[in-house]
Amino acid sequence: MASILEMSIIYAFVCVLLAMLFCTVRLVIGPSAHDRALALDTLWMCAMLLALVLGIRFRSEVYFEAAVLIALLGFVSTIAIAKFLMRGEVIE
Amino acid sequence: MNAVENIPVWAAVPVAVLVILGGSIILIGALGLMRLPSFYQRIHGPAITVTLGAGCILMASILYFSVLQSRVVVHELIITAFVFMTAPVVSMMIMRAAVYRDLRAGKKDTGVSSGGVYRSETRE
Numbered sequence: 001m002a003s004i005l006e007m008s009i010i011y012a013f014v015c016v017l018l019a020m021l022f023c024t025v026r027l028v029i030g031p032s033a034h035d036r037a038l039a040l041d042t043l044w045m046c047a048m049l050l051a052l053v054l055g056i057r058f059r060s061e062v063y064f065e066a067a068v069l070i071a072l073l074g075f076v077s078t079i080a081i082a083k084f085l086m087r088g089e090v091i092e
Numbered sequence: 093m094n095a096v097e098n099i100p101v102w103a104a105v106p107v108a109v110l111v112i113l114g115g116s117i118i119l120i121g122a123l124g125l126m127r128l129p130s131f132y133q134r135i136h137g138p139a140i141t142v143t144l145g146a147g148c149i150l151m152a153s154i155l156y157f158s159v160l161q162s163r164v165v166v167h168e169l170i171i172t173a174f175v176f177m178t179a180p181v182v183s184m185m186i187m188r189a190a191v192y193r194d195l196r197a198g199k200k201d202t203g204v205s206s207g208g209v210y211r212s213e214t215r216e
Contacts, residue, residue: 005099008108012115012149019122019141026126026134034190035131041182042125042138045146048171049118052149056111056156064167071171075178082185086192 009057016053020046037081044074103159107152114148121145130202131190135183142179147172 023046027039048070055063080090099107117140124137154168194204 004108005104005111008111008115012111012118015115015119019118022122022126032131032190032193034186034193035134037189038131038135038138038186039125041186042122042141045138045142045175046118046122048175049114049141049146049149052146052153052171053111053115056149056153059157059160061167064171067171068167068174071174071178075174075182078182079185082182082189086185086189 006057009053012053013050013057016046016050020050033085034082037078037085040081041074041078044070044078048074099156099159103155107156107159110148110152110155114145114152117141117148118145132202132204135187135190139179139183142175146175 020043023039023043027036027043030036030039048067051063051067051070055061055067083090121137121139121141124140125134126137128134128137150168150172154165157165157168191204194202
């Protein structure tokens with residue numbers, strides 16, 4: 001029964017990697033700056049989900065610590081980018 | 093590379109279904125981010141990734157490690173609470189930035205309007 005689980009985890013891994021590839025495509029070709037900010041935020045989120053899938057696969061706590069850190073840093077950086085794009089300064 | 097731990101069938105099947113569902117939803121959200129034509133349609137793509145896709149993966153993780161009983165599930169709950177609190181905030185900030193930028197640049201073809209708040213727009 002572990003083989004079903006392993007196959008599904010490999011499938012999810014490939015799906016998340018393809019999602020990161022699509023986000024990178026949008027990050028490169030995005031016509032405006034807020035498109036790029038949105039693509040970067042989705043890329044952070046996909047990286048967090050990749051760490052979660054790896055954590056399920058290898059049963060390691062380190063991946064979950066990494067996922068918490070990635071979620072925190074992604075939130076702060078996206079808010080900073082959005083505020084900079086809106087007003088031209090981060091802290092007003 | 094250690095193998096996936098053997099867990100009973102009644103737990104392995106829901107975990108596998110949740111992981112497959114989560115992966116597919118994440119892929120669909122990112123595909124929407126890449127393929128949709130305008131920014132205001134594109135912002136709806138990642139919303140499904142960060143709510144339903146992340147929710148499925150986190151539920152699978154909680155179920156797997158609870159059945160395995162190797163440790164207490166605290167990280168997943170922290171991540172769930174954090175993601176579900178910050179996703180609307182991030183979405184709203186990027187949306188406001190996009191609306192301000194499009195209004196400032198005068199891009200009428202994107203369909204953005206201030207609802208007649210500014211005098212320069214009501215004059216037209």
